[in-house]
Amino acid sequence: MSTSGDGAYHHGDLRRSLIAAAQALLRTGGIEAVTLREAARQAGVSHNAPYRHFPSREALLAAVAAEGFRILHRAQADAAEGAAPADRLKAFGRAYLRFAAEDRASFRLMFGGALDPADHPELAAVAKRTYGALESVAGDDATPGTGFVGRDALRAWALVHGLAHLVADRQIDAAEAEACLS
Secondary structure, X not given: XXXXXXXXXXXXXXXXXXHHHHHHHHHHHOHHHOOHHHHHHHHOOOOOHHHHOOOOHHHHHHHHHHHHHHHHHHHHHHHHHOOOHHXXXXXXXXXXXXXXXXXXXXXXXXXXXXXXXXXXXXXXXXXXXXXXXXXXXXXXXXXXXXXXXXXXXXXXXXHHHHHHHHHHOOOOOHHHHHHOOO
């Protein structure tokens, strides 16, 4: 079942190939463009092949959303790693805004309500891990003795998430949103 060509399936990574194909479909045509059949066609496999890994279109979309959370998590971790302790939370926020600006379609899939993480354990786990990293950084940046790390993280997320939606919807540009974090 191996095919050749850029982006085509190669033995051993069908799941990854289908997710990559679905990501490309999402970015070019929105959530409506993502189907198991079209992802299979893009990956160069039979239209039945995706069912080995994804029982439904929603399961494929959940895997794409989970990959989006992994990308966001890595971007935030990379941004925080190079930042001074006092600037880590802002670095997290800037990475979040860049993600929303650079991959609007994935951002909308991840946060648009089309998927219920409770129905997709992998998605729920990776989303929780991403938020947990924010809580950790917010805890580092929290006022000592307040005991409100969870609230601080939620406030930070609410601010950045609102700005990110404005960026993703092209209501403001990323630079304008980032200026709000200073």
